[in-house]
Amino acid sequence: MSFRSAMCRNETCTVIQINGARHGRSVSDVLSRILVRSATREDIPALVRISNTSVAEDEDVGFGTPRSESLFSDARWLSAVWEEPNRVRGEELFVAVLDDEIAGFVTTEDRGAEMELINIDVARELQGRGIGTHLVRFVEERARRLGKRAVTLGTSRNAAGTPWKSFSWWQSRGYTVTGEEENEWTQRIGPGVREIRMRKDL
Numbered sequence: 001m002s003f004r005s006a007m008c009r010n011e012t013c014t015v016i017q018i019n020g021a022r023h024g025r026s027v028s029d030v031l032s033r034i035l036v037r038s039a040t041r042e043d044i045p046a047l048v049r050i051s052n053t054s055v056a057e058d059e060d061v062g063f064g065t066p067r068s069e070s071l072f073s074d075a076r077w078l079s080a081v082w083e084e085p086n087r088v089r090g091e092e093l094f095v096a097v098l099d100d101e102i103a104g105f106v107t108t109e110d111r112g113a114e115m116e117l118i119n120i121d122v123a124r125e126l127q128g129r130g131i132g133t134h135l136v137r138f139v140e141e142r143a144r145r146l147g148k149r150a151v152t153l154g155t156s157r158n159a160a161g162t163p164w165k166s167f168s169w170w171q172s173r174g175y176t177v178t179g180e181e182e183n184e185w186t187q188r189i190g191p192g193v194r195e196i197r198m199r200k201d202l
């Protein structure tokens with residue numbers, strides 16, 4: 001496969017083309033039409049729609065922040081805490097754009113020597129086409145340029161001991177487990193829930 005990647009001047013967007021494909025529905029075709037850029041206030045309705053529909057209703061019960069408590073579940077809440085240009089409560093937001101439509105987003109937090117990937121969501125109908133991987137690579141490339149040692153993240157294990165369905169996806173993207181813990185976030189989800197901490201050195 002031949003890759004062509006281009007960074008935007010503000011270092012917050014990339015375009016990757018693979019084989020110059022423009023038609024069809026293959027992963028490489030989707031990737032050839034994706035741009036990652038900083039989110040803007042105008043993206044809020046799309047961010048909320050994707051956040052509310054990226055997993056089936058109730059699928060994440062016992063695994064994730066209850067929807068009723070998520071800032072990303074309501075456009076008014078998200079709008080109220082939005083800080084220009086692309087920040088929400090210390091997190092930076094980036095969107096993957098496919099043919100002018102928001103296809104997914106990722107949020108990150110600067111933690112000194114490391115970059116924490118807080119949240120990643122791809123529109124349900126577009127999952128499995130490489131968009132999530134592309135967003136993760138974007139975060140890793142940006143963290144590397146900023147001199148970070150690693151990208152870190154947390155996923156969850158429910159009270160029955162089952163990891164959230166993306167756990168093996170993170171492993172297949174090169175992330176390894178560094179520990180498990182109960183904390184403020186897991187306590188909000190429910191008793192017995194644990195956060196699986198993961199890391200990829202850059």
Ligand SMILES: CC(C)(COP(=O)(O)OP(=O)(O)OC[C@H]1O[C@@H](n2cnc3c(N)ncnc32)[C@H](O)[C@@H]1OP(=O)(O)O)[C@@H](O)C(=O)NCCC(=O)NCCS
Pocket residue numbers: 054055120121122123126127128129130131132133134154155156164165166167168169170172
């Ligand atoms: C998790 C998520 C971000 C992944 O994004 P995506 O665009 O669907 O994933 P991609 O298309 O980039 O990944 C496809 C690859 O993962 C592999 N894959 C898919 N499911 C997998 C699994 N359960 N375990 C391991 N690998 C898996 C595919 O085989 C493919 O591999 P390849 O790159 O070698 O061909 C997306 O599915 C999503 O938004 N899920 C709901 C929200 C969520 O769970 N977020 C993470 C919270 S921790």
